[in-house]
Amino acid sequence: MPLNKDETAERLSRVFRRIQETRMHGLPILNPNLFVQVVDGRFHAGDWVGILITPWCMNLVLIPGPDSAHRPGPLGTKPSIGFPAGDFEFLASEEAELGPFCACSLFSPMGDFPDQASAVATAETIMRTLFVADADQSPRTGECSGDRLAPGISRRQLLSGRFRRDRP
C-alpha cells in the first residue's frame, strides 16, 4: 500500500510521543522546551523523508515506500542514501508501529535549542538544503559521482567485457 504523506508524518510523531511519555520519561537528557514534531515530510524517489524533532534528538528520517530501493537491513547497519546535496549515511532502525526505517542523526542531545521554533527553523533549513544540488561537487568531496571519479575498471568488468557496454 503506498504511503500517505501526512498520515506517515502523523504516525511517526505519534510513535515518538508515546516513546517520550513512556521509555524516555524523566530522563535528564530531555530538553523540556521541546516537543515531538515532524517537519517538512515529503516524498523522495518513492520513500517518505522528513525531519523528526524530539526533546532528545533531531533525525532525518526515511520511511521506505512499497517499491523502495532503500530497504533497511538489520538494526544498526548503515545504508548510504543519495540526495541532491550529497550522500548521507543512515542507520537502520525499527519500531513496531512504523516497521523498518532509516534515521540519520542531525543533533543529539538537544540541550542548546532554546525553544521549539528554533529547532523547527533549523530543520526546515536542513530540508531545503538537502534538495538543492551541491554546487561544490569537486572530486574530493563527491565519492559517488560515478565515472568522473573512477577511471579504472574492475577485474570482473574487464574479464566479462561489461565495461564496454556500461560506458556511455
Next chain:
Amino acid sequence: MATTETFYEVMRRQGISRRSFLKYCSLTATALGLAPSFAGTIAQAMETKPRTPVIWLHGLECTCCSESFIRSAHPLVSDVVLSMISLDYDDVLMASAGHQAEAILDEIRLKYKGQYILAVEGNPPLNQDGMSCIIGGRPFVEQLKEVAADCKAVISWGSCASWGCVQAAHPNPTQAVPVHKVITDKPIIKVPGCPPIAEVMTGVITYMLTFDRLPELDRQGRPKMFYGQRIHDKCYRRPHFDAGQFVEDWDDEGARKGYCLYKMGCKGPTTYNACSTTRWNNGVSFPIQSGHGCIGCSEDGFWDKGSFYDHVTNTNVFGIEANADKVGIAAAGTVGAAIAAHAAASAIQRIKQRAGEHHEENDQT
C-alpha cells in the same frame, strides 16, 4: 634541503615493493576519506617529495599511543609509516641508545632545521623544575622546548599531550601540562584519545607527510576528518537511544538485546572521536560493541568529570564547532533565520564529513 631522498626511495630501500607501495597509496586515500583518484596524487607526492623526518619524543606517558600506532590495521601501513619516520629518533622504537641517541637528536635538529615534524607522546611536568620526568639526565620540558624550536609543526599524540590526561587530573601533583601550554609558537595538531585509534594516527601523519600541510582542524586543534563527529552520532546502538530502549543494569534483558548504554554512563553523546566508525583492532569492535559505555577518553579532562558510570546530564548539542551558534542563539533571544541557517549548515557539514577533507586556508605548515 639537506637530502634529496624521497619517501618512495626510502620505502624501496626498506624492501617495500612497487606493488605494495601503490596499494598503500590507495589504502591511505580511503583512510583519509578521499576519492579513489587521490591514490595517484599520494603516489606522486611520495615519489617526488623529499622525505620529512619525524622526531618522536616521550614525556610523562604510558606508551599506549606507541602501542596503538605500531598495531595499525594493515601491516603494510605500519611498515611504510615506520620506515618513513621511526629511524630518526624515538625512545621506544629506535635501535640506538644513550649518548648515541641524544647525538642523533642534535644532528637532526641541525640538519633539518625548520623541516622536521615533532611528534610528542605524553606531557611535561613543571613542578620542581620538571624533575618528575628526566630524559638523558635533563628535565623533559627542556628537551621538548629545544626540539620544538626548530620543528615545522607539532603533533600532540594522545590525551596526555593534548589535554593532560591522568597525570594532570586533580590534584595534579607534578603540575603536568599539555604540550600547547609550553609550545606556543608552532602549529600544533592534537590527536587525543587514550590511546588514539591506530588508523587515525597513521592517517594524520601520512596526510601531513604527503601533502605537506596540516589537515583541517577544529577550534580545539583536532583534525576534523577524525574528530568531527561524536561517538553517539554514528553508534550502531543509536536506534535504541532514539527509541528510548536502555540497558538498566549490567546483564539485564536490555544488555542482552544490545540496547543503548546511556543510563550505564556511556559518554558517547559528548565525545568526539572516530571509534564508532573506524573501530579498533582492525575494525573488529569498539567499547560500546563490547557492551561497556564510552568513557570519553578523548575529551579534555575526562578523569575529572565524575564516575564513568554516571550518565551525561550536561549536554552540549553543537559541541566544539558551535560556539558561534550558541552565542548567537543566546544573544538573539529570538529565532533568526541566520542562526538556523548556521546550525543547519554545520549539521549538514557534520553528516557529510567523511566524504572528503581539507581546504586551502589550512595550508599553513
